[in-house]
Amino acid sequence: MTHIFGFERSQLLLLPEAVDDYVGIDNPVRFIDQFVDGLDLTAAGFNRVTPKATGRPGYAPGDLLKLYIYGYLNRVRSSRRLEAECHRNVEVIWLLRTLKPDFKTIADFRSENRTAFKAVFRQFTLLCKDLKLFGRELLAVDGTRIKAVNNKDKNFTRNSLEKFIKAVDERLEEYLKRLDEGDVAEAGTDGSRVKNLAEKIEALRKKRGRYGALLADLEKSGESQISLTDSDSRAMAAHTKVGVGYNIQIAVDAKNKMIVEQEVTNQVVDMGLLTETAEPARAILDVEHIDVVADRGYFKIEDIEACEKAGMTPYVPQPQRGSSVKNGLFRKDEFHYDAARDVYVCPAGEALSRNHESTLHDLKRFHYTNPAACSACPLRVRCTTTANRRQVTRLENEAVLDRVAARLKARPWVLDRRREVVEHPFGSIKQWMYQGAFLTKGLEKVRAEFSLTALAYNFDGPSTSSALGVATTEIRGEMREKRRCAWGAIGKSRANAVSTRPATLIPFLIDQNLCAQSRSPMDMILQG
Numbered sequence: 258m259t260h261i262f263g264f265e266r267s268q269l270l271l272l273p274e275a276v277d278d279y280v281g282i283d284n285p286v287r288f289i290d291q292f293v294d295g296l297d298l299t300a301a302g303f304n305r306v307t308p309k310a311t312g313r314p315g316y317a318p319g320d321l322l323k324l325y326i327y328g329y330l331n332r333v334r335s336s337r338r339l340e341a342e343c344h345r346n347v348e349v350i351w352l353l354r355t356l357k358p359d360f361k362t363i364a365d366f367r368s369e370n371r372t373a374f375k376a377v378f379r380q381f382t383l384l385c386k387d388l389k390l391f392g393r394e395l396l397a398v399d400g401t402r403i404k405a406v407n408n409k410d411k412n413f414t415r416n417s418l419e420k421f422i423k424a425v426d427e428r429l430e431e432y433l434k435r436l437d438e439g440d441v442a443e444a445g446t447d448g449s450r451v452k453n454l455a456e457k458i459e460a461l462r463k464k465r466g467r468y469g470a471l472l473a474d475l476e477k478s479g480e481s482q483i484s485l486t487d488s489d490s491r492a493m494a495a496h497t498k499v500g501v502g503y504n505i506q507i508a509v510d511a512k513n514k515m516i517v518e519q520e521v522t523n524q525v526v527d528m529g530l531l532t533e534t535a536e537p538a539r540a541i542l543d544v545e546h547i548d549v550v551a552d553r554g555y556f557k558i559e560d561i562e563a564c565e566k567a568g569m570t571p572y573v574p575q576p577q578r579g580s581s582v583k584n585g586l587f588r589k590d591e592f593h594y595d596a597a598r599d600v601y602v603c604p605a606g607e608a609l610s611r612n613h614e615s616t617l618h619d620l621k622r623f624h625y626t627n628p629a630a631c632s633a634c635p636l637r638v639r640c641t642t643t644a645n646r647r648q649v650t651r652l653e654n655e656a657v658l659d660r661v662a663a664r665l666k667a668r669p670w671v672l673d674r675r676r677e678v679v680e681h682p683f684g685s686i687k688q689w690m691y692q693g694a695f696l697t698k699g700l701e702k703v704r705a706e707f708s709l710t711a712l713a714y715n716f717d718g719p720s721t722s723s724a725l726g727v728a729t730t731e732i733r734g735e736m737r738e739k740r741r742c743a744w745g746a747i748g749k750s751r752a753n754a755v756s757t758r759p760a761t762l763i764p765f766l767i768d769q770n771l772c773a774q775s776r777s778p779m780d781m782i783l784q785g
């Protein structure tokens with residue numbers, strides 16, 4: 258028994274003559290090629306789509322875009338590694354027709370066209386909509402933190418700077434005291450200890466100056482944090498850890514767990530981002546009404562109200578917070594609001610009526626009490642820590658929250674569905690696609706990076722693959738037949754045979770009635 262051996266490296270082989278023969282007919286690079294060729298890159302916002310009349314010719318933006326899409330789809334994001342792939346990867350050699358741009362050209366392309374990548378993501382989303390890959394009934398919204406190119410030690414808040422300055426001042430004071438004592442003690446010696454202390458004091462003074470300047474910059478900017486390496490990034494909590502990064506927001510359609518809308522912000526919490534994320538998704542899906550579910554981190558009355566006004570039906574659970582929850586007393590949701598009488602009915606069955614009003618973040622708020630009932634109530638120890646009454650507050654527009662609570666009571670499973678839907682993309686992006694820290698600095702460049710990541714996720718999702726698989730199987734059959742004719746009947750060269758491949762994949766998908774409407778990719782781009 259022997260092992261399996263390969264050919265001798267020096268042996269002459271009858272290899273196919275065309276690069277096209279090395280790439281299978283159902284290889285995803287063929288779709289990347291067709292998809293990019295169908296885009297209107299000028300409308301998408303790419304630079305230098307039309308070459309200049311003079312000067313050295315540059316690479317076509319379409320070729321570099323194909324390289325990036327291929328790279329993100331295959332977990333290759335760095336420009337140096339993409340350059341390497343151009344030399345050794347047969348799929349890339351096919352895709353770029355043997356072009357070999359250097360890493361700087363590749364990196365500059367992503368940087369210079371940073372605003373155009375979102376348009377490309379959107380075009381693919383529109384194509385998926387035409388392929389009926391979206392259910393258009395339920396959107397799940399969620400956010401995650403992705404690390405920026407900024408170490409935690411290079412991020413400062415006002416508090417941390419004040420703390421550092423205080424610590425430096427204390428240390429300085431101690432050194433100065435020791436310096437005075439050393440002057441006396443080392444009189445008549447070479448004074449080396451005093452010299453060391455003086456150097457330390459000088460270094461501390463410089464440090465204090467740096468912290469002071471940072472604090473002044475922070476005050477001037479009106480921001481709450483300052484990041485030195487990537488000035489747009491912010492320290493934010495991800496589970497129990499705090500890291501410096503960006504907040505990624507996505508709206509995912511429940512049918513095939515595909516991303517419909519994505520945005521990168523440096524807002525440290527999700528609160529207030531519900532409508533901002535869901536509304537563009539609703540517009541892309543082109544529906545009048547859609548259900549939107551998010552976790553309790555998005556619970557904000559103004560945002561939920563805006564969501565309803567925009568034609569969406571939000572499902573957001575109310576977080577249990579406040580002093581009553583902390584002290585283990587009756588929660589507010591254990592009090593029933595009777596709209597007809599404008600009173601709250603407490604767990605003891607007593608009616609708390611409107612007493613006075615105040616404002617909370619510019620919102621009008623009413624206070625409900627019943628001191629007489631509370632002072633004689635046997636449940637008082639479980640209800641309030643104040644001497645004689647429990648107070649319940651209600652915002653002027655709190656009917657919005659009552660509606661959300663009623664909806665959640667009627668469809669409690671929607672929260673489990675949310676987890677199932679929205680955590681799939683984040684899990685895939687972080688675990689399967691190895692999305693580590695962003696490679697670029699600045700909000701706009703990071704947005705370009707994540708647009709490519711989201712495009713790659715949608716592109717390689719099981720549903721997309723299966724929809725494209727139907728088409729590519731048909732194409733494969735068609736190709737085989739054409740090759741057979743080309744070889745057998747015509748008897749021409751193989752190069753001629755492979756040139757008979759279908760001209761474009763996207764029109765093929767549309768022709769095969771895989772699309773809801775027969776719009777061309779070009780139309781879709783223009784409408785985007």
Ligand code: SF4
Binds near residue numbers: 605630631636641
């Ligand atoms: S303390 Fe007042 S509000 Fe609380 S259960 Fe008793 S009567 Fe109701």
